[in-house]
Amino acid sequence: MRDAEAVTQDPEATGSPTGDELLTVGAASSLIGVSVRTLHHWDHIGLVGPSGRTSTGYRLYSADDVARIHRVLIYRELGFSLTEVGKILDDPSVNESAHLEKQRKLLAERIDHLQQMVCAVDQMMEARAVNKKLTPQEQNEIFGQDWNPEYQREAEERWGDTHQWEQSQQRAAGMSKDDWQRTKAQSDQLNQELAQAARDGIEPGSEQANQLAEQHRASIGQFYDCTHSMQVCLATMYTQDPRFTEYYDTLEPGLADWLYRAVAENARANGVDPDNATWE
Numbered sequence: 001m002r003d004a005e006a007v008t009q010d011p012e013a014t015g016s017p018t019g020d021e022l023l024t025v026g027a028a029s030s031l032i033g034v035s036v037r038t039l040h041h042w043d044h045i046g047l048v049g050p051s052g053r054t055s056t057g058y059r060l061y062s063a064d065d066v067a068r069i070h071r072v073l074i075y076r077e078l079g080f081s082l083t084e085v086g087k088i089l090d091d092p093s094v095n096e097s098a099h100l101e102k103q104r105k106l107l108a109e110r111i112d113h114l115q116q117m118v119c120a121v122d123q124m125m126e127a128r129a130v131n132k133k134l135t136p137q138e139q140n141e142i143f144g145q146d147w148n149p150e151y152q153r154e155a156e157e158r159w160g161d162t163h164q165w166e167q168s169q170q171r172a173a174g175m176s177k178d179d180w181q182r183t184k185a186q187s188d189q190l191n192q193e194l195a196q197a198a199r200d201g202i203e204p205g206s207e208q209a210n211q212l213a214e215q216h217r218a219s220i221g222q223f224y225d226c227t228h229s230m231q232v233c234l235a236t237m238y239t240q241d242p243r244f245t246e247y248y249d250t251l252e253p254g255l256a257d258w259l260y261r262a263v264a265e266n267a268r269a270n271g272v273d274p275d276n277a278t279w280e
Helices: 025-032 036-044 063-077 082-090 096-130 136-143 150-159 163-173 177-199 207-221 228-240 242-251 255-269
Strands: 059-061
Touching: 025 036, 025 059, 025 063, 036 059, 036 063, 059 063, 063 082, 063 096, 082 096, 177 207, 177 242, 177 255, 207 228, 207 255, 228 242, 228 255, 242 255
Parallel strands: none
Antiparallel strands: none
């Protein structure tokens, strides 16, 4: 066997130990990616000691020492304390191969979980990158000249402390300009269908009217979870707030009242008393 001192005359020698070649603590630190201070500490507590020393006192690590260090790092990554790691490595009754196989499985599961988290973060970053709050010009482009920023502030004053408001803000934050344009087109189409139904004398409570009421509730559900009771509260506002009444009645005279009755009868069919509807 070659003399250890002769192999490591240079205390900064580097490279991976092969056969009887030994590494200084600095070389082992660089090779494995742990600090010299850590290796000193592990030596001090008896967790990983060097196989030899030079005549000047430098620690010398063999291939077996390096392998033990790697095993320590694996167990530490899995959350074991240094004391627990030492017991595992030094217990002759432990089947280390079987133990490492089990830990490999746990590591693979952890990696999979972390990858899922990375994907979730990527999606959040993408949503934030894609979504820029609409500028006033974009709001006018999408919603028309009737758009008034005061509507947003008024809605926040009325519902800002509700769970539905929080939901609507979160969902809106993930919408791009194209999403808003698509939503506006769908809303316009629904309003035309509602106006046509009122024009044709479709009776609230009929199957067709109930279907339209559900489509109306689904359009609200894009932004927050809207119950039948909440929908009645909104439809009531359409008949009580002159601005909403004017908007719907411009599409078809009497549409605001027709929409309220359609929503109320559909809610009744779903077990909600429209006369006692609450925001829940």
